[in-house]
């Protein structure tokens with residue numbers, strides 16, 4: 001009976017939201033979701049966060065000050081090796097960072113985008129909702145993956161409005177969930 005109920009809730013939730021991928025994405029200020037995948041030399045990190053955790057607003061930037069705030073935030077995210085710190089012996093190097101948001105144009109999130117063009121496309125839906133998210137994808141390559149067994153998440157230091165991260169990790173040791181806070185910011189496996 002219990003299993004059947006859970007099945008119905010899962011199916012019902014997916015039908016109502018029309019998008020099973022985002023069915024779990026509760027938008028709660030202060031909280032972010034982090035997926036960590038360690039596959040031999042490669043580390044993939046996906047961080048999904050409300051914009052409120054990294055900006056003082058959640059809509060498309062309108063004033064010059066807001067545009068500067070977005071560019072400064074994007075620049076900090078691109079320095080992802082200061083946000084996610086691996087053991088030095090694992091010799092990990094940042095490979096790629098990509099930023100995406102339902103509220104802020106991709107051009108604004110790209111590096112060195114002084115003359116970013118404005119687009120109208122997704123602003124209406126977003127403003128009706130009043131909330132926006134940021135999706136950060138980071139990959140690292142580690143030359144000595146045998147020494148790779150932890151990552152220190154310093155996102156909390158750089159973005160103090162981030163108060164908690166719900167972590168799902170897939171590592172050579174298996175799948176595990178964890179919660180991180182500014183006081184407890186190390187993922188180990």
Ligand SMILES: [Zn+2]
Pocket residue numbers: 027029050051052058130131132
């Ligand atoms: Zn919000």
